[in-house]
Amino acid sequence: MTIQNLKSQNLILFEVISGSRSFGLNTPTSDTDIKGVYYLPKDKFFGLDYIPQIANETNDEVYYEIGRFVELLLKNNPNILEILASPEDCILYKHPLMENLRIEDFLSKLCKDSFAGYAVTQIKKARGLNKKIVNPLPKEKKSLLNFCYVLPAGAGTSRDLSVLVRAGSNSVQNWLIANSCHASQIGFSKMPHIKDMFAMFYDENKALGYKGIIQKENSNEVSVSSIPKNEKSIGYLSCNQDGYSKYCKEYTEYWNWIEKRNQERYNTNQQHGKNYDSKNMMHTIRLLQTAEQILSTGKLNIRVSNREELLDIKAGNREYDDLLEMADNLIASIENHYKISTLPEKPNEEKAIQALIKIREELYQ
Numbered sequence: 001m002t003i004q005n006l007k008s009q010n011l012i013l014f015e016v017i018s019g020s021r022s023f024g025l026n027t028p029t030s031d032t033d034i035k036g037v038y039y040l041p042k043d044k045f046f047g048l049d050y051i052p053q054i055a056n057e058t059n060d061e062v063y064y065e066i067g068r069f070v071e072l073l074l075k076n077n078p079n080i081l082e083i084l085a086s087p088e089d090c091i092l093y094k095h096p097l098m099e100n101l102r103i104e105d106f107l108s109k110l111c112k113d114s115f116a117g118y119a120v121t122q123i124k125k126a127r128g129l130n131k132k133i134v135n136p137l138p139k140e141k142k143s144l145l146n147f148c149y150v151l152p153a154g155a156g157t158s159r160d161l162s163v164l165v166r167a168g169s170n171s172v173q174n175w176l177i178a179n180s181c182h183a184s185q186i187g188f189s190k191m192p193h194i195k196d197m198f199a200m201f202y203d204e205n206k207a208l209g210y211k212g213i214i215q216k217e218n219s220n221e222v223s224v225s226s227i228p229k230n231e232k233s234i235g236y237l238s239c240n241q242d243g244y245s246k247y248c249k250e251y252t253e254y255w256n257w258i259e260k261r262n263q264e265r266y267n268t269n270q271q272h273g274k275n276y277d278s279k280n281m282m283h284t285i286r287l288l289q290t291a292e293q294i295l296s297t298g299k300l301n302i303r304v305s306n307r308e309e310l311l312d313i314k315a316g317n318r319e320y321d322d323l324l325e326m327a328d329n330l331i332a333s334i335e336n337h338y339k340i341s342t343l344p345e346k347p348n349e350e351k352a353i354q355a356l357i358k359i360r361e362e363l364y365q
Contacts (some may be wrong), residue, residue, distance in 0.1 A: 001040075001044075001051055001054055002054065003054055003055075003056055003061055003063060006036075006038045006054065006063060008096060010038055011040070011041070011043065012036055012038050012063070012093060012095075013035040013036075013037045013038060013039060013094075013095040013097065013098055014036055014037035014038075014083070014089075014091075014093065014094055014095065014098050014143070015034065015035075015037075015063075015092040015093040015094075016034070016035055016036065016083055016086040016090050016091050016092060017032060017033070017034060017086075017090040017092065018033045018034065018035040018082065018083060018086065018090070019031070019032075019033035021033070021090065022082070022086055022087060022090045022302055022303070023302055023303065023304050024304050024307050025282075025286075025301045025304060025311065025314075026305060026308055027311070030054040031060055032060075033060045033061070034060070034061040034062075034092075035062055035063070035064075035079075035083045035266065036062075036063040036100070036236075037063065037064055037065075037066055037069045037083075038054070038063050038064070038066070038297070039065065039066050039359075039363050040065060040098050042364055043334045045364070046364075049090075049327060050065075051065060052064070052065050052067075052068040052195070053065065053068060062082070064116075066356065066359060066360070067356060067360075069083075069101075070101070070352055070353075070355070073101070073106045073107070073347070073352065074346075074347050074349055074352055075110065076106065076107070076108060076110035076111050076112055076114040076115075076346075076347070077113075077114060077292070078115050078118060078287065079104065081106065081107070081300060083299075084101060084106070085103045085301070086302070086304050087175075087302070087303050090196075092172060093134055093344065097359045097362060097363070098359075099160060099342055100355040100358055100359055101352075101355060101359075104298075104299075104327065105347065105348065105351060105352065105355075106347045106352070107294055107298060107299070107300060107343055107347075108132060108344045108345060108346045108347050109295070109338060109341055109343050109344065109345050109346070110345075110346050110347075111291055111294045111295065111343075112236045112295060112299065112334060112335075112338045114289060115287050115288070115290055115291035115294070116287070116288055116330075116331060116334050118287060119284045119285075119287040119288045119291070119327070122281075122284040122287070123284055123324065127348055132286050136254070137250065137251055137254045137255070139255070141143075142238065142244075142247060142251075143198060143214070143217055143218070143219075143330070144214055144219055144220060144221070144222070145172055145183075145213060145214065146171070146173075146206075146310075147239060147240040147241070147243050147244040147247070148171070148172040148177040148213065148238070149170045149171055149237070149238045149240075150170050150171075150200070150235050150236070150237055150238075150239055150240045151170065151174055151235055151236045151353045152235050159253065160311050165210035172213065172237065173197075173278050175235075176197060181202060183212050183213045183214075184210075184212040185202060185203045185204070185206055185210060185212070186200060186201070186202055186203075186210060186212055186213055187200075187201040187202075187203060187210030187211065187225035187226075187227055188200055188201070188213070188222055188224055188225060188237060189201070189224060189225070190224060190226045191236070192228055196238060196239045196240065196241050196242075197236060197237070197239075198222055198224070198236065198237040198238050198239065199227075199233045199236060199237075200227075200233060200234055200235045200236060201227055201231050201232075201233060201234060202234050208225075208227075208231075208245065209225070209226070210225040211223035211224070211225045213237075218254075220241070220244065220245070220248070221241065222237065222239050276316075276320045276323075277313050278313060278315065278316040279314050279319075281313055281314075281323050282311070282313040282314040282318075284309050284327060285310065285323065285326060285330070286304065286310055286315060287328060288331065288334065289304075289306070290302070291330075291334050292330055292333050292334050292337060295334060295337035295338050295341045295343065296337045296341075296342070298342060298343055300340070306365070308350070
């Protein structure tokens with residue numbers, strides 16, 4: 001089914017303008033997001049073709065089946081509670097049966113985790129984005145060789161490698177150049193009881209069949225060769241495989257982000273030069289302030305009273321560390337209000353189910 005099917009068959013129960021316009025944070029360039037609630041035709045609901053959610057291609061219009069809507073209300077899902085709490089001037093249509101679902105019947109202490117918990121994940125996401133912006137990764141990917149370092153045979157395997165590694169003079173690439181050696185003529189054997197440390201041998205005449213340092217450019221482990229007895233080690237190789245694994249993960253995440261990022265938002269973030277996603281941080285602060293409001297007053301009013309402050313954050317006029325401090329203070333306030341809140345621990349599930357049954361009985365009678 002499509003949204004057009006819902007409308008042509010008069011299956012819409014609730015339809016609202018959501019997002020920045022409902023929050024009072026819209027600007028001339030803001031999109032118009034539509035959210036709603038529907039019920040399924042009788043044959044689909046009672047048959048095997050239950051459809052819990054329908055959206056358009058851009059996901060700026062999303063509709064929830066009435067049962068799924070109530071299910072998410074019981075979990076105090078922020079987006080769903082905000083739909084039900086939409087201001088009157090944002091409600092495009094409301095079926096009389098929707099009067100059976102009242103926002104006050106669903107607000108509970110679960111909001112601490114659903115609102116504030118989600119905001120905390122966004123803060124972590126913002127920290128990660130900050131790292132991506134400040135520390136861009138070159139497109140050319142490093143190989144495991146970039147994480148391998150050589151100690152001369154006389155250095156001893158118990159020596160602390162950190163100084164040699166930090167200095168960079170003992171990187172395997174530098175060692176190969178300095179010693180006029182070819183990577184394919186090197187053989188390795190694992191050192192017993194020492195993680196990621198290998199004894200290193202060199203086949204001057206290419207007669208011993210050594211496998212070299214790595215088999216392929218994208219290899220994630222050092223090649224181990226069969227070393228003849230009495231061969232003399234020319235040194236030791238330390239391979240930071242954990243560091244290489246971490247780099248590969250960060251490389252993949254970074255270039256996936258480059259590919260999928262919202263270029264307009266990225267350009268805005270570049271213009272204000274604060275190295276964070278300012279729109280993301282604005283909504284993070286708004287979510288925390290909403291959680292504080294619910295737990296301190298027992299009510300939910302999604303139309304913000306601090307529009308200018310939030311738009312100032314969106315414009316990138318606040319320092320990143322100041323916003324994190326602001327978020328930390330809000331989280332502390334939420335915890336304090338949670339302790340003394342008179343809200344129930346969770347919504348009354350039985351009451352909600354009875355309301356849902358009543359709605360469905362009237363729709364399918």
